[in-house]
Amino acid sequence: DSGVTQTPKHLITATGQRVTLRCSPRSGDLSVYWYQQSLDQGLQFLIQYYNGEERAKGNILERFSAQQFPDLHSELNLSSLELGDSALYFCASSSRPDNEQFFGPGTRLTVL
């Protein structure tokens, strides 16, 4: 158990819908990262927050957005969902931006 929690574990929705994935980092960790893992793209970095501020951005679509709240939990919002958005979405956290990242168990999103 890494100490990073993600909810929900599974999510099934339809195309065009919007969903919110939630992540609670390890106690004391200020950095939160979001990744998408799919069969064809592998594990891709989406975005990082550090203490509430966006720090780094990867291949995140405009339909996706994230934020980190004052209590340090983070949410990833996915809108206008497409079939291709079906994937495992991981959250990771670290104590400092240059430290190793600890991953949560992931949320499996299925878009039908």
Place this chain on the structure above:
Amino acid sequence: SQELEQSPQSLIVQEGKNLTINCTSSKTLYGLYWYKQKYGEGLIFLMMLQKGGEEKSHEKITAKLDEKKQQSSLHITASQPSHAGIYLCGADGTGTASKLTFGTGTRLQVTL
């Protein structure tokens, strides 16, 4: 952008045998991270290497980063069924450890 190539893509070894997984970067690495993933589950942090020539060991797993910091190897001694899973290398190409780029993974099966 940085690319990571892992080899082999998959590996089947008999219990008790040694094995090596390689990770080669297209650019100089500021840091190299090894993770293990059980299918469909979260990533488990194994080791982080930052200095050229660095070598770290944990239980029966040893990871090395070459002097030029463009290649890393993960060596498992006397493999056990518990070592089975997908091994991923992640690279920090910016020095900030924010945008980790991951390899496509090596799937390891350990037979009895």
